[in-house]
Amino acid sequence: MTKLWGGRFQKTAEEWVDEFGASIGFDQALVMEDITGSLAHVQMLGESGILSDEEARLISEGLHQLQSKASAGELEFSVAQEDIHLNLEKHLIDLIGPVGGKLHTGRSRNDQVATDMHLYLKTRTNEIIELISSFQQTLVHQAEAHVDTIAPGYTHLQRAQPISFGHHLMTYFWMLERDKARFVDGLKRTDLSPLGAGALAGTTFPIDRARTAELLGFSGVYENSLDAVSDRDFIVEFLSSSSLLMTHLSRLAEEVILWSSQEFSFIELDDAFSTGSSIMPQKKNPDMAELIRGKTGRVFGNLFGLLTVLKGLPLAYNKDMQEDKEGMFDTVLTVTGSLKIFEGMIRTMTVHTDRLEKAVSQDFSNATELADYLAAKGMPFREAHDVTGRAVFHCIQKGCFLRDLKLEDYKTFSELIEEDIYTVLAPYEAVNRRNSYGGTGFEQVKLQIQKAKELLV
Numbered sequence: 279m280t281k282l283w284g285g286r287f288q289k290t291a292e293e294w295v296d297e298f299g300a301s302i303g304f305d306q307a308l309v310m311e312d313i314t315g316s317l318a319h320v321q322m323l324g325e326s327g328i329l330s331d332e333e334a335r336l337i338s339e340g341l342h343q344l345q346s347k348a349s350a351g352e353l354e355f356s357v358a359q360e361d362i363h364l365n366l367e368k369h370l371i372d373l374i375g376p377v378g379g380k381l382h383t384g385r386s387r388n389d390q391v392a393t394d395m396h397l398y399l400k401t402r403t404n405e406i407i408e409l410i411s412s413f414q415q416t417l418v419h420q421a422e423a424h425v426d427t428i429a430p431g432y433t434h435l436q437r438a439q440p441i442s443f444g445h446h447l448m449t450y451f452w453m454l455e456r457d458k459a460r461f462v463d464g465l466k467r468t469d470l471s472p473l474g475a476g477a478l479a480g481t482t483f484p485i486d487r488a489r490t491a492e493l494l495g496f497s498g499v500y501e502n503s504l505d506a507v508s509d510r511d512f513i514v515e516f517l518s519s520s521s522l523l524m525t526h527l528s529r530l531a532e533e534v535i536l537w538s539s540q541e542f543s544f545i546e547l548d549d550a551f552s553t554g555s556s557i558m559p560q561k562k563n564p565d566m567a568e569l570i571r572g573k574t575g576r577v578f579g580n581l582f583g584l585l586t587v588l589k590g591l592p593l594a595y596n597k598d599m600q601e602d603k604e605g606m607f608d609t610v611l612t613v614t615g616s617l618k619i620f621e622g623m624i625r626t627m628t629v630h631t632d633r634l635e636k637a638v639s640q641d642f643s644n645a646t647e648l649a650d651y652l653a654a655k656g657m658p659f660r661e662a663h664d665v666t667g668r669a670v671f672h673c674i675q676k677g678c679f680l681r682d683l684k685l686e687d688y689k690t691f692s693e694l695i696e697e698d699i700y701t702v703l704a705p706y707e708a709v710n711r712r713n714s715y716g717g718t719g720f721e722q723v724k725l726q727i728q729k730a731k732e733l734l735v
């Protein structure tokens with residue numbers, strides 16, 4: 279089939295060569311963005327007198343027809359036309375005749391593709407920001423329901439100090455808040471129009487870049503035509519923000535997987551977010567959480583893929599840049615899917631408060647309470663730490679916990695210990711008393727939730 283750029287060529291490439299070079303297999307995802315970009319371009323060409331009103335009208339009508347066909351899934355694309363831009367242009371010319379060939383006046387595929395990518399990513403980033411917010415809502419909701427559910431807090435995955443389970447959940451709220459801020463910031467650079475940069479050098483036609491930017495809803499234009507067509511930083515930033523977001527989701531996934539194991543049994547996932555085994559009838563697997571943990575790898579891969587593609591490229595456009603798309607599409611799908619799944623998974627999970635509370639009553643995570651108690655009575659903390667350590671060792675030998683020691687036993691460790699030690703050692707009290715700003719004390723957690731809610735409105 280003849281190429282739209284075939285004039286200079288004496289023979290055509292074989293089909294398998296075309297296939298290797300084509301991007302239509304994946305860039306057809308940009309069909310709507312490409313038409314939107316063309317509509318703005320042709321309107322501007324008409325307004326600037328570069329095309330006659332009649333030409334601009336015919337082309338716009340043709341583009342609108344293609345738009346309807348595309349949304350009805352009736353547009354066919356061919357490898358011979360290489361990519362979405364040439365496919366659409368060919369369709370336009372077939373539909374309205376040679377006047378369709380005027381659409382590409384003062385434009386190149388280089389500024390065209392960059393425009394499509396900016397439009398696409400701007401929309402998707404906004405959707406992702408919305409999804410982050412709704413997941414945050416769910417986290418706040420669950421955290422609020424579990425402000426006074428006492429859970430073991432860990433360091434090194436060893437029981438450390440009792441905490442509010444709500445406090446633990448809120449940690450993810452704040453991670454996501456930073457993720458959201460990164461996406462919002464990235465939007466500033468995504469929200470720029472490269473259209474009108476031409477192939478690399480601008481154009482001899484009296485185009486109006488501000489007008490196309492305005493028509494497309496961009497808040498500004500690239501200042502340098504070479505930069506406009508060479509820049510893929512906004513995609514790198516998106517992939518980077520996505521990687522960090524996925525890191526956070528993957529950490530939560532890991533916790534969900536641990537918590538739903540029989541060993542922990544802190545939560546149970548809803549059937550709707552679990553799967554069974556083909557052989558072991560008793561199994562209920564946290565597949566979705568595992569998959570999100572696993573898919574994090576491909577998002578990192580997409581980030582590294584694009585960084586590597588870009589690192590040695592001379593200015594301006596190089597065909598290497600066609601490789602910017604699949605990783606971006608894949609990341610959008612992965613991040614969107616992961617956020618939706620996680621929202622549902624956390625909203626529907628059952629928290630076994632009894633198991634959590636039992637866990638903290640049968641461990642030494644209240645040892646710091648004893649040490650702090652002694653320190654508050656004037657013993658140097660280092661000494662209090664040592665005394666408590668010896669008391670813990672004593673309990674381990676006896677096979678009991680700190681609250682099981684009699685007052686007379688305590689007196690052998692320190693005369694400072696009085697009857698009130700038993701209240702101090704209670705996990706609920708241990709949490710309640712950690713009332714320093716941002717701590718796990720109930721008042722602090724409630725305050726934190728209040729702040730979070732204000733951020734979400």
Ligand code: ARG
Binds near residue numbers: 305362387595601
């Ligand atoms: N399919 C190409 C891409 O995605 C479009 C730009 C082609 N430009 C060119 N000069 N060959 O990068």
